[in-house]
Amino acid sequence: MGIAKDNLANIIEKVNQNEKAQAVFVTNIAGKDVNWEKSFQFNLSDENPFYLDIIDRKGMISNGTKSDADIVMTGDPQAIVRICNGKGDFTHAISREQITVEQGKVMDVVRLTRAITTALKSK
Numbered sequence: 414m415g416i417a418k419d420n421l422a423n424i425i426e427k428v429n430q431n432e433k434a435q436a437v438f439v440t441n442i443a444g445k446d447v448n449w450e451k452s453f454q455f456n457l458s459d460e461n462p463f464y465l466d467i468i469d470r471k472g473m474i475s476n477g478t479k480s481d482a483d484i485v486m487t488g489d490p491q492a493i494v495r496i497c498n499g500k501g502d503f504t505h506a507i508s509r510e511q512i513t514v515e516q517g518k519v520m521d522v523v524r525l526t527r528a529i530t531t532a533l534k535s536k
Contacts, residue, residue: 415460417490418474420497425465425472427532434535435470437528451521454482457490467525484517499533502526 428434438449453465456478464479465472492511495501503526506512507519514522 415457415490417455417457417460417493418463420494421465422474424497424529424532425474428528429471431532431535434528434531437524437531438467438470449524451484452479452482453525454479454485455493456485456487457493458488460490482516484521485515486512486522487515488512496526496529499530502530
């Protein structure tokens with residue numbers, strides 16, 4: 414595993430154990446709660462590719478490439494490490510061109526940041 418993947422796996426485990434963080438993965442559509450299900454592909458410099466699936470309010474990290482990922486990101490693995498340690502977020506990493514969203518919506522990446530931030534605040 415690479416350093417970014419290890420750090421993301423650790424914070425996703427915290428998200429998976431935190432109801433408030435999991436609540437970020439719920440969208441209310443016409444008065445009905447719907448689980449937000451997305452996949453994030455990470456193709457970072459000097460690391461093997463990996464992806465994150467959000468299903469049923471839980472995240473799962475896997476090795477490899479997910480060809481039908483909703484969001485594809487490239488860039489500096491250290492930016493992911495900083496995000497996972499609460500020393501930044503995807504919005505700043507994107508604006509500083511440390512992370513590039515090659516495919517998908519930046520707002521979906523922001524939602525992932527909210528879940529990570531919520532888990533970090535609940536130490």
